[in-house]
Structure formats: structure tokens, C-alpha cells
Amino acid sequence: MSLSRRALLATTPLLLAARPVPAADPVATAPAVAASATAAAGPVRLIANENPYGASERALEAVRAALAEAWQYPVGREATLKRLIAEREGVAPEQVMIGDGSGEILRVAALAWARTGGGVVAARPTFDFLPSYARLLGAPVTEVPLDAAMRHDLPAMAAAVSASTALVYVCNPNNPTGTLVPGREIRPFVSEVSRRAPVLVDEAYLDLWDDAGEHTCADRVRAGEPVIVTRTFSKLHGLAGLRIGYAIAPVEIIRRLQPLRMSLLNTAGIAAATASYQDLDYQALSRRRLKEALAVTRAALADVGWPATDTRGNFVFFDTGRPVGEFAAAMRAEGFLVGRPFAPYETWCRVSIGTLPQMKGFAAALRRYAARRAEAAA
Numbered sequence: 244m245s246l247s248r249r250a251l252l253a254t255t256p257l258l259l260a261a262r263p264v265p266a267a268d269p270v271a272t273a274p275a276v277a278a279s280a281t282a283a284a285g286p287v288r289l290i291a292n293e294n295p296y297g298a299s300e301r302a303l304e305a306v307r308a309a310l311a312e313a314w315q316y317p318v319g320r321e322a323t324l325k326r327l328i329a330e331r332e333g334v335a336p337e338q339v340m341i342g343d344g345s346g347e348i349l350r351v352a353a354l355a356w357a358r359t360g361g362g363v364v365a366a367r368p369t370f371d372f373l374p375s376y377a378r379l380l381g382a383p384v385t386e387v388p389l390d391a392a393m394r395h396d397l398p399a400m401a402a403a404v405s406a407s408t409a410l411v412y413v414c415n416p417n418n419p420t421g422t423l424v425p426g427r428e429i430r431p432f433v434s435e436v437s438r439r440a441p442v443l444v445d446e447a448y449l450d451l452w453d454d455a456g457e458h459t460c461a462d463r464v465r466a467g468e469p470v471i472v473t474r475t476f477s478k479l480h481g482l483a484g485l486r487i488g489y490a491i492a493p494v495e496i497i498r499r500l501q502p503l504r505m506s507l508l509n510t511a512g513i514a515a516a517t518a519s520y521q522d523l524d525y526q527a528l529s530r531r532r533l534k535e536a537l538a539v540t541r542a543a544l545a546d547v548g549w550p551a552t553d554t555r556g557n558f559v560f561f562d563t564g565r566p567v568g569e570f571a572a573a574m575r576a577e578g579f580l581v582g583r584p585f586a587p588y589e590t591w592c593r594v595s596i597g598t599l600p601q602m603k604g605f606a607a608a609l610r611r612y613a614a615r616r617a618e619a620a621a
Contacts, residue, residue, distance in 0.1 A: 286580045289595045289605065292418070292448075292558050294481035296532060296598065299525035302482065302515040309514035317510045324517045328489055332461050337494050341513070343506040345447055345475040345488030349373040351503045352410060352443050352471060357382030361409020366395045368585040370418040370445060373410075382409070388587075393420040393552050393560070397432045404439050411436055414445040415458070419585045419593040421448075421554025426458035433463050433470055441469040441496065447488075448556040450479050450526075451533060464491050471496060476512075478557055479529050480519040485512035533557050536602040540594065543606035547613035558582075558595045567592050570612070577608035 288295075298306075325339040332339075342348040349372045357363055357377040365374045367386035374384045385403045390396040395413055404411060413433075416423045424432075433442050444460040463470040471492040477483035486509065490500070519525065537559065544551045544561050551561035563570040567584040570592055574581045582593035596602060 302519040305514040305518035344486040353377040356409035365412040394422040416555035421556040423555040443471040487516040
């Protein structure tokens with residue numbers, strides 16, 4: 244079964260609440276300890292890789308100002324944002340496309356290339372918006388397992404590209420594993436493979452870290468190669484609910500994608516993204532907050548001895564050693580919603596990074612769970 248992220252968010256609390264817990268398991272049935280004061284307002288959402296601190300004040304001010312013109316259709320309002328992105332990326336504004344989140348652009352790319360029957364090559368597991376939409380269009384999707392380090396296996400992906408391949412999809416850093424293929428490895432891969440099929444590099448999480456410039460494939464776009472780089476304002480900028488993302492690509496690719504867009508942009512989202520894109524201080528603050536809360540989470544995982552990937556996302560992927568459903572049920576009892584299984588890593592859990600207090604509460608809950616399990620095994 245394939246679930247969209249939106250459907251998952253809507254159904255996860257019900258699924259976890261309904262999932263039976265084996266009565267014979269003393270760990271899963273141990274009495275829950277209240278997670279924190281936040282539990283009174285409902286479970287803490289650690290499932291969707293959101294920025295829990297939200298938008299910058301400059302972005303919020305821009306939204307408030309934009310509401311006065313909310314009665315107008317937002318035609319052409321993205322021009323300033325496109326120009327700012329183009330200047331920073333060293334491309335022409337005509338090489339920038341703004342979308343209803345980067346998710347829309349991923350699906351538009353699948354529509355542009357896969358609807359004619361051409362195949363898609365992607366990793367497994369990875370962010371499924373593009374591959375799943377390609378399947379709905381009837382396109383064959385070749386899934387290439389990750390390597391031993393849970394990174395994209397670039398040699399295997401290159402070998403999977405055939406004459407019938409219409410598009411190659413790479414999510415870097417990868418979701419759900421958080422692993423990064425360094426720029427020195429991915430850029431030669433993109434250059435070589437794009438001679439055989441266009442390559443879309445999803446960099447939704449790359450700007451969460453200060454060294455994004457070392458690893459982006461934007462230079463392949465500037466070189467004129469058939470490469471699409473997508474990014475989002477949902478993560479670093481805390482604008483997931485306003486649905487703004489963008490792509491940079493050669494002009495001829497943008498012209499192919501743009502007519503296939505399925506929505507109009509929204510005035511508030513454009514205004515917020517334009518303000519936030521220029522708010523470098525807030526971007527630095529978001530990165531700092533992420534690192535602080537991630538450090539707390541990593542320390543807890545190290546304390547209990549659970550393996551985890553070297554994540555470059557705003558989430559961490561770790562091995563619970565048991566079916567993820569069991570751990571998720573125990574964490575929900577503690578007041579935290581955590582991730583679903585991602586095949587074939589059925590014991591690995593993806594947990595989004597919340598606020599520092601939230602992650603301190605989660606770390607304490609994780610330690611309690613691990614202690615109960617150790618006691619039950621003794």
C-alpha cells in the first residue's frame with residue numbers, strides 16, 4: 244500500500260491507537276510515564292519532518308501585509324522570489340520555477356516524462372512522491388536498494404538506467420535515512436547519467452546545513468546539463484503549511500514543466516517565502532536549533548546503544564531492534580508520534596526533530612523504553 248504524506252498524517256494517530264499490543268510483551272505494555280506538559284495538548288508530532296519553530300517574524304509580517312490583497316489572484320507575484328533565487332544560484336529567472344511545495348514539482352516532473360511510458364529509476368527507500376505518482380501514470384519504476392551505509396548506490400543506479408528510462412530521481416540527503424552523498428560523488432554521477440536521461444535531484448533537506456554549497460547539484464544546471472534541482476520552504480524556513488517550493492533547471496526543461504502545473508500559487512505563501520529567503524539570520528537560527536535538538540537525540544541513542552545513520556535531515560533514522568510498530572505504540576503512550584516503517588528496514592524508525600524541550604522529553608521516553616526492554620530480557 245502506498246500512502247501520501249498527507250494521508251499518513253491524517254491516519255497515523257488512528258492507526259497507532261488501533262494497533263493491538265501483544266499482552267505478553269512486558270516492554271510494550273509497561274505503564275506509560277507522562278511525556279511532558281505538551282502531552283495535555285495532544286501528542287507531540289515527530290512524524291512529518293516539520294520545523295516546529297515555524298516561520299520567522301519577517302515572514303509572518305509579510306503574510307499579514309499580503310492578506311490585504313488576498314482577494315486578488317496571485318498571478319505574477321512570484322517574480323521577485325524567482326529573481327532572488329536566480330541571483331543566489333547564478334541562473335536566469337527563466338530557469339526558476341515556483342511550485343505548490345517542491346512536492347508539486349516532483350509530480351509535474353513525473354507527469355512530464357513518465358506519462359509517455361518511459362521508466363523512472365529511484366532508490367528504495369526514498370521520498371515517494373515522484374515514484375508513486377509515476378506508477379499511477381502507468382510508468383515502470385526501477386527501485387535500486389541503498390548501499391550498506393544506507394546511501395544512494397550510485398553505481399547500481401547508473402547501471403539501472405536503460406534506453407527506456409525517462410527520468411532518474413535522487414533525493415539527497417535521502418528521506419527517510421537522512422544520508423548524504425557528497426558533492427564530489429554525486430556531481431560526476433549526475434553529469435554522466437544525465438547524458439542518457441534527465442536527472443532530478445531533490446535537495447529538500449540540503450540547506451539545513453551550512454555546507455550545502457559543497458554538495459548541491461546546482462552547478463550541473465549552470466553547466467546546461469538536463470538536470471532539475473528542487474528545494475522547499477517547508478523545512479529550514481518553517482513554511483510547510485503555506486506550500487512553496489522551487490526548481491532550477493535549464494530553460495527548456497522549465498518550459499516543459501511549467502504548463503503541467505496543477506495549482507495556482509498563494510499570495511501569503513509567496514510573500515512569506517520571499518521574506519524568509521532574505522532572512523539569513525533566521526535561517527542560521529533554524530540550523531542552530533536543529534543541531535541542538537539533534538544532539539540530544541543522538542546522545543540518547545548512543546546511551547541505549549541503538550545504531551543510527553549520520554543524518555543530514557531534520558530527522559534521525561535509527562534501529563530499535565524490534566518491529567517499528569511496537570516502538571511507535573510505546574512512544575504514543577508517552578505522548579509522541581513517531582514514524583512508520585520504511586521497507587526493507589522494518590526495525591528502523593524515523594523521528595523528526597522537534598523543539599529542544601520536546602526532544603529532551605522524547606530522549607527520556609526512549610531511555611525508559613530501552614530500560615524496560617533490558618529489564619524484561621534479563
